Structure formats: structure tokens, C-alpha cells
Amino acid sequence: MSAAVSARPGPAWTRLRRLVGLVVPVALLLAWWLGTRGNAYSLIPSPGDVVLALQDLAVGHEDDAFSGRLLAHLGASVGRVYGAFLLAAVVALPLGLLIGRLRLARELLDPLLQVLRPIPVTAWLPLSMILFGLGAKSAFFLVALGAFFPILLNTIFAVRSVEPRLFEAAAMLGVSQTRMFPRVVLPASLPGIFTGLRLGLGFGWVVIVVGEMTGVQTGLGAMIMDARQLSRTDIVVAGMVVIGAAGFLSDLAVQTLGRRLLRWSPAHG
Amino acid sequence: MAEALLEIRGLGKNYGAVEALRGAELAVARGEFVCLLGASGCGKSTLLRIVAGFETPTAGVVSFRGQAVNGPGPSRGMVFQDYGLFPWLTVRENVGFGPRARGMGRAEVAEIADRFVAMVGLQRFALSYPHQLSGGMKQRVAIARVLANDAELVLMDEPFGALDAMTRERLQDELLGVWQAQGLTVMFVTHSVEEAIVLADRVVVLSPGPGRIVAEERVDLARPRDVASPEFNAVRRRLAGMLHSDHGVVAAA
Numbered sequence: 280m281s282a283a284v285s286a287r288p289g290p291a292w293t294r295l296r297r298l299v300g301l302v303v304p305v306a307l308l309l310a311w312w313l314g315t316r317g318n319a320y321s322l323i324p325s326p327g328d329v330v331l332a333l334q335d336l337a338v339g340h341e342d343d344a345f346s347g348r349l350l351a352h353l354g355a356s357v358g359r360v361y362g363a364f365l366l367a368a369v370v371a372l373p374l375g376l377l378i379g380r381l382r383l384a385r386e387l388l389d390p391l392l393q394v395l396r397p398i399p400v401t402a403w404l405p406l407s408m409i410l411f412g413l414g415a416k417s418a419f420f421l422v423a424l425g426a427f428f429p430i431l432l433n434t435i436f437a438v439r440s441v442e443p444r445l446f447e448a449a450a451m452l453g454v455s456q457t458r459m460f461p462r463v464v465l466p467a468s469l470p471g472i473f474t475g476l477r478l479g480l481g482f483g484w485v486v487i488v489v490g491e492m493t494g495v496q497t498g499l500g501a502m503i504m505d506a507r508q509l510s511r512t513d514i515v516v517a518g519m520v521v522i523g524a525a526g527f528l529s530d531l532a533v534q535t536l537g538r539r540l541l542r543w544s545p546a547h548g
Numbered sequence: 549m550a551e552a553l554l555e556i557r558g559l560g561k562n563y564g565a566v567e568a569l570r571g572a573e574l575a576v577a578r579g580e581f582v583c584l585l586g587a588s589g590c591g592k593s594t595l596l597r598i599v600a601g602f603e604t605p606t607a608g609v610v611s612f613r614g615q616a617v618n619g620p621g622p623s624r625g626m627v628f629q630d631y632g633l634f635p636w637l638t639v640r641e642n643v644g645f646g647p648r649a650r651g652m653g654r655a656e657v658a659e660i661a662d663r664f665v666a667m668v669g670l671q672r673f674a675l676s677y678p679h680q681l682s683g684g685m686k687q688r689v690a691i692a693r694v695l696a697n698d699a700e701l702v703l704m705d706e707p708f709g710a711l712d713a714m715t716r717e718r719l720q721d722e723l724l725g726v727w728q729a730q731g732l733t734v735m736f737v738t739h740s741v742e743e744a745i746v747l748a749d750r751v752v753v754l755s756p757g758p759g760r761i762v763a764e765e766r767v768d769l770a771r772p773r774d775v776a777s778p779e780f781n782a783v784r785r786r787l788a789g790m791l792h793s794d795h796g797v798v799a800a801a
Binding site: 442444445447448449450451452453454458462463466467469542543544545 | 636
């Protein structure tokens with residue numbers, strides 16, 4: 280082998296390195312399997328139980344309340360997460376741009392936002408059920424609230440941290456003050472805004488179980504709550520796995536989109 | 549001297565209690581290459597930024613083509629040390645930014661951008677983004693961007709200060725080439741005595757505390773200038789003496 284080739288890791292090694300992220304999950308899976316083995320009536324299901332539960336949820340050969348209902352639950356949750364995320368984005372983006380750009384808007388709203396921000400979504404649950412009633416509207420509100428703050432705060436930060444030099448450069452090239460927003464502020468803050476959207480969508484998935492504690496009939500959160508009351512921990516864990524996978528795939532899709540749109544940004548391209 | 553393109557009278561600038569610039573007087577003729585030379589804190593960048601319209605003076609006036617300067621504009625293009633390129637635009641789009649901002653048609657913008665990208669020799673990188681370029685290439689884009697916008701006066705704030713010595717020399721040569729070919733007027737801020745003598749028709753020496761113009765030196769050496777020649781060294785020695793006269797040191801460079 281030539282020196283140039285041996286100095287770099289070979290393709291086989293690179294491929295192997297990609298698998299390094301699987302080491303810890305496989306070890307944990309093994310520990311889980313060993314810890315639950317031969318303990319048939321434990322409340323902690325074995326990996327095998329969860330696989331069976333997933334299978335039953337998906338194609339339903341066992342015929343209980345959960346059989347074959349996975350797609351309905353998943354569909355309801357996906358709809359809720361994306362719907363609420365869009366609602367949050369529609370409110371948070373313009374508000375963030377305004378607060379980031381206008382001193383008056385910042386002085387008017389920043390104190391309120393700083394107080395509201397640390398309140399966890401769970402704390403809003405009782406109030407939300409009173410305001411929006413039991414069911415879908417309440418769930419929608421809570422998920423939107425979870426997605427709202429990451430989008431808002433990242434948008435404000437992105438707009439405020441546009442390099443002052445870029446305004447000078449645009450001004451000396453003939454951009455008027457009123458055209459600064461579309462020509463400089465918006466494109467320059469796009470990577471930060473995108474990060475906020477990505478975090479917001481991720482938060483939507485985090486909040487979905489709490490959101491669906493409000494008495495909705497379908498949805499992965501509702502399913503987990505039902506299963507909990509029936510002590511069906513295999514279904515609970517299966518639901519957790521599905522939420523994890525759905526959140527992961529949804530983030531992957533957003534990241535791919537970001538790489539496309541933000542090719543110019545060293546942090547995204 | 550030809551008609552003065554730029555006239556500066558009694559220019560002063562205070563930042564709070566700090567007097568960054570006091571009583572600056574300067575006239576720049578069309579087609580002239582003027583270097584502002586001085587140590588940090590002498591007000592040379594402040595002077596340039598006031599001419600650009602980024603700062604408002606505390607005292608005095610800047611008039612450009614007989615009109616008082618009040619704010620930045622395309623007639624006075626600025627080249628920054630840190631480039632100030634728009635990271636979301638390609639080389640070609642960066643160069644076409646000014647013409648586009650001023651409302652030219654798509655085809656016209658493309659034609660202008662291509663012409664000036666070619667002038668700085670970056671055709672192969674026309675579709676690259678700034679983060680993919682070296683420092684020297686970024687500064688070429690910044691220069692092309694200002695020229696593509698028909699700047700009559702090119703203001704340069706230590707533009708080659710962040711570049712390695714070899715790239716700096718190449719860009720100095722290229723800049724002189726463009727200046728001669730296009731008949732530009734250039735105001736160039738530097739703290740390097742040698743750079744000032746290589747480039748300028750006239751070197752304006754500034755001194756700190758408070759920042760002010762202390763001397764002027766016309767450089768009549770034929771271009772390209774040989775930095776090792778006795779004539780070059782004579783100018784260098786004189787300028788270094790002016791720079792350091794504050795400290796009572798008559799130093800050879």
C-alpha cells in the first residue's frame with residue numbers, strides 16, 4: 280500500500296466507524312434482555328415482549344383493544360405534532376423577527392417571555408383543559424406551546440446576531456434601510472431560524488405524550504396512557520419505541536431539507 | 549492637481565471623552581492613490597469610515613464631488629479587512645449584489661457580475677460560496693463587488709492585513725493593475741510603511757493621541773517599485789521618521 284493510502288483510514292475502517300454508535304444501544308439491549316430473562320410476571324417487559332407487542336400493534340393477531348391500532352395512533356400523533364408545529368411556527372416566526380429587529384417590540388415583550396419560558400408544558404395541562412376542554416384542542420395547544428419557545432428564541436437570537444459588517448457592506452452597495460430586512464436580515468438569520476424550527480419539531484415529539492393526556496382517544500400518548508392503566512407495560516414500551524423512531528425520522532427529514540437549503544452555511548452544508 | 553473628488557475640512561470625531569480624530573484636512577484628486585499611514589489609534593480608520601458614511605463626524609465636513617456626505621452610498625465603495633461578503637451568496641451573486649440592489653435587470657446584472665469575476669480571475673470559483681474560498685480569493689471578490697457597482701472612490705481599510713505575505717504582494721500588484729486600467733481613485737488605510745510606499749501616489753501620515761494628520765509625502769518613484777532600491781529606502785526612512793517623531797525616535801525601518 281502506498282503511503283498516501285495508509286496515512287488515511289481505509290474504507291473498511293470508515294464503514295466500521297459508522298457502526299460505533301450501535302455499541303452502547305446493543306449493550307443496553309443485552310442488559311435489558313439479561314435483566315428480564317426468566318421473570319415471566321415482572322412489570323418490566325422483556326425485549327421479546329416488546330417486539331411481540333409492536334407486532335400485535337402493527338398487524339393485530341391477538342385481538343385486544345390495542346391490536347392493529349398502531350397506524351391510527353401514529354397517524355393521529357403525526358398529524359397533531361406537525362399541525363401544532365406549523366401553528367407554533369406561524370406565530371413564533373413573525374414574532375421572533377419583530378422582537379429581534381424592533382427595539383420597542385423587544386422592550387414590550389421580552390420580560391413577559393422570560394417569565395413564561397421556564398414554565399414547563401406539563402404545568403399548563405390543567406389550565407389548558409379548562410380553556411380548551413378535554414380532547415384534541417387541548418392536546419394541540421400543549422404541543423404547539425412546546426414547539427413555540429425554541430422557534431421564537433432561536434429566531435430572535437438569529438436576527439440579533441447578524442454581523443453588523445453585513446449591514447455596512449449592503450449599505451455601501453446601495454441597499455436602503457427599508458430593504459435591509461429582505462436583503463440582509465432574513466437570509467443571514469436563516470441558519471439560526473432553521474435550528475429553531477428543528478428544535479421546535481423535536482420538542483413537539485417530546486410533548487406529545489403529555490399533550491395526549493388530555494383525554495383524546497387516539498394518538499401514541501393516549502395509547503401509552505391507556506396501556507399504563509391496564510398495566511400493559513409491553514405496549515407502553517412499544518409506544519416509547521415508536522415515538523423515538525418517529526421523532527428520529529422526522530428530524531432526519533428536516534436535517535436533509537436543511538442541508539439542501541443552507542448549502543452556503545459551513546454549519547449545515 | 550486635477551479637480552478634487554473628495555475634500556475633507558476640519559474633520560473631528562469624538563467617542564465620548566476619547567478624541568479619535570482632530571482637525572483633519574485632506575483633498576483627494578480624481579485618479580489618485582492615497583495611503584493613510586499610521587499606528588493603531590491614530591484615527592486613520594475613523595477617517596475612512598466617515599468618508600464612507602458609516603460614522604458621522606463631530607466636527608468638520610466631507611464633501612464628495614462637491615456634495616456633503618451624509619450616509620453610505622454606492623459611489624464610495626468600501627473594502628473591509630474581514631471581507632464582509634454575504635455568506636449565502638455565491639461569488640457571482642456577491643459581485644452582482646450592488647447592481648441588483650440598485651434595480652438593474654437580471655441579464656444586465658449577470659453580464660456585469662461575469663465581467664468583474666473574470667477581472668479578478670475567479671471564473672472557476674464563480675459558483676462557490678465564500679466559506680469555500682481562501683482569504684486572498686475572498687478579498688478579490690470584495691474588490692470586484694465594489695468595482696462592479698461603479699464606485700468612483702474605493703475605500704480600503706487594511707484590506708490585506710489578514711493575508712499572508714505572498715498573497716498580500718500579489719494582491720497589491722493586482723490592485724495597482726486594476727487601479728491603472730480602470731482609472732480608479734483609491735483611499736487605502738495601512739499601518740505598513742512598505743505597503744504605503746509600494747502603492748501610493750501620496751502617503752498621508754497620521755499620529756495618535758488625539759488622532760490627527762501630521763505629514764504628507766508624495767511618492768514619485770516609477771511603478772513597479774523595487775522595495776530594495778536605495779530610492780525606496782530613502783522614502784521609507786523619511787516616513788518611518790515621521791511616524792515615530794512623536795516618541796522622539798528617528799528610526800530607520
